[in-house]
Amino acid sequence: MIKKYFKKIHLDSVYAYQEDFANSLPRGFSGRWLDLGCHDGKFLSFLARQVHYMGKISGVDLSSKLLKRAKMRGIEVYESDLNQRLPFAAGSFDLVTASHVIEHIEKLDIFMTEIRRILNKEGILVVGTENLSAWHNVMALVCGFYPFSCDVTGQKKFGNFLSLSEGIKDFLDYHRTVFNLKTLVEFLEYYKFEIIKKTGTAYYPLPNFLGKYLSRIDSTHSVFISVLAKKF
Numbered sequence: 001m002i003k004k005y006f007k008k009i010h011l012d013s014v015y016a017y018q019e020d021f022a023n024s025l026p027r028g029f030s031g032r033w034l035d036l037g038c039h040d041g042k043f044l045s046f047l048a049r050q051v052h053y054m055g056k057i058s059g060v061d062l063s064s065k066l067l068k069r070a071k072m073r074g075i076e077v078y079e080s081d082l083n084q085r086l087p088f089a090a091g092s093f094d095l096v097t098a099s100h101v102i103e104h105i106e107k108l109d110i111f112m113t114e115i116r117r118i119l120n121k122e123g124i125l126v127v128g129t130e131n132l133s134a135w136h137n138v139m140a141l142v143c144g145f146y147p148f149s150c151d152v153t154g155q156k157k158f159g160n161f162l163s164l165s166e167g168i169k170d171f172l173d174y175h176r177t178v179f180n181l182k183t184l185v186e187f188l189e190y191y192k193f194e195i196i197k198k199t200g201t202a203y204y205p206l207p208n209f210l211g212k213y214l215s216r217i218d219s220t221h222s223v224f225i226s227v228l229a230k231k232f
Contacts, residue, residue, distance in 0.1 A: 013202030017224040020201045021099055021128045022050035024228045031094025035059045037101035041070030083107040091120040099128040103175045112191045119231045128226040133180035135221050136204040151175045181225045193229035200225055
């Protein structure tokens, strides 16, 4: 019963996060756009529609199978490992987006150095991820369980029988580093990004119609966090 309720509010919170991430993007944008970890391009296409973007979008992913589907959606695709140097010249893009990607990265310093390199002067970065300080993660620790958002390994979920993920289908899917809002902000600032906007989405264990208000008041403990930053 508890698991069924969490599945329902989780699905609602994912939809709310997608809307909030789209609202974090600059409106009237017409520059060069790169999405990191573009998957099959479905979410990226949704974002482009939301902001009425008419330009050419580029996407990077490690899965050739997913990139074929993204290409069918009109995305210019590149197969590359985000833990390594990206196949673009310096200053190639005006906007870089990374939704639910940073928590999967093994070499975060290379990841951020490359983002900074490929962005032009005053380029925009929008990052969205799960929040380690969300109340459901905090309470899991208090009760002696492993945080919902964290993984020990890419083989199996351990330490929390209430986890919605029974197992991890691919070793690339597991979370290596989960940020909270304060840490993500400081991390971006360290790599010389000016924070423009911070957004929290959803507020477990509350249903979304309440969570959307409380996450605005207390984004520190929201389920998801999104940060809009500018390179300086």
